Amino acid sequence: MFTNVEHIGIAVKDLSVADALFSTLLNSTPYKHEEVATEGVRTSFFKINETKIELLEATRDDSPIARFLEKKGEGIHHLAFEVDDIRAEMARLKAEGFVLLNEEPKPGADQKLVCFLHPKNTHGVLIELCQSIRE
Ligand SMILES: CC[C@@H](C(=O)O)C(=O)SCCNC(=O)CCNC(=O)[C@H](O)C(C)(C)COP(=O)(O)OP(=O)(O)OC[C@H]1O[C@@H](n2cnc3c(N)ncnc32)[C@H](O)[C@@H]1OP(=O)(O)O
Ligand SMILES: [Co+2]
Numbered sequence: 001m002f003t004n005v006e007h008i009g010i011a012v013k014d015l016s017v018a019d020a021l022f023s024t025l026l027n028s029t030p031y032k033h034e035e036v037a038t039e040g041v042r043t044s045f046f047k048i049n050e051t052k053i054e055l056l057e058a059t060r061d062d063s064p065i066a067r068f069l070e071k072k073g074e075g076i077h078h079l080a081f082e083v084d085d086i087r088a089e090m091a092r093l094k095a096e097g098f099v100l101l102n103e104e105p106k107p108g109a110d111q112k113l114v115c116f117l118h119p120k121n122t123h124g125v126l127i128e129l130c131q132s133i134r135e
Helices: 015-026 064-072 086-095
Strands: 002-011 032-036 041-048 051-058 075-083 112-117 126-132
Touching: 002 064, 002 126, 015 041, 015 051, 051 064, 064 075, 075 086, 086 112, 086 126
Parallel strands: 002 051, 075 126
Antiparallel strands: 002 075, 032 041, 041 051, 112 126
């Protein structure tokens, strides 16, 4: 079951510059910074009630964020939904014809297991499913 919009991912060229802008915009500070080496990204997270903004900077030239910045420039990169059972949702969506970008849930930021759906089959929006692995 989908439970809520977990975060909105925004691709940025320079995380410290974007941190400063979003700190002023939201009158808040990031509650965490985290590097996810497997995705080639450094992130910072802001929280507005239960919704998070994830800023993403590339750490290597072949990361999805570097490729996105090269093709489209800075901006909204993905929309992430929290689900209560990621494997069940992956199986359901695959059976419905969505294209999963990873066949097994993989570790994301902020103690989540994540799976991405190809944007070509979702009206151009990259969708992330995530399930908390916190107790
Ligand atoms: C921090 C961890 C985690 C979390 O816990 O929150 C994250 O959020 S990690 C975020 C970064 N990781 C990912 O994005 C993983 C999933 N993405 C991918 O597997 C790839 O980026 C992709 C979506 C399959 C595209 O890869 P690829 O085919 O190699 O790149 P191209 O640049 O050639 O793009 C092909 C095609 O798709 C369009 N595209 C690419 N990214 C997006 C996007 N984010 N939103 C919408 N469309 C996107 C791209 O423009 C190309 O279109 P055409 O040019 O029309 O063919
Ligand atoms: Co994300």
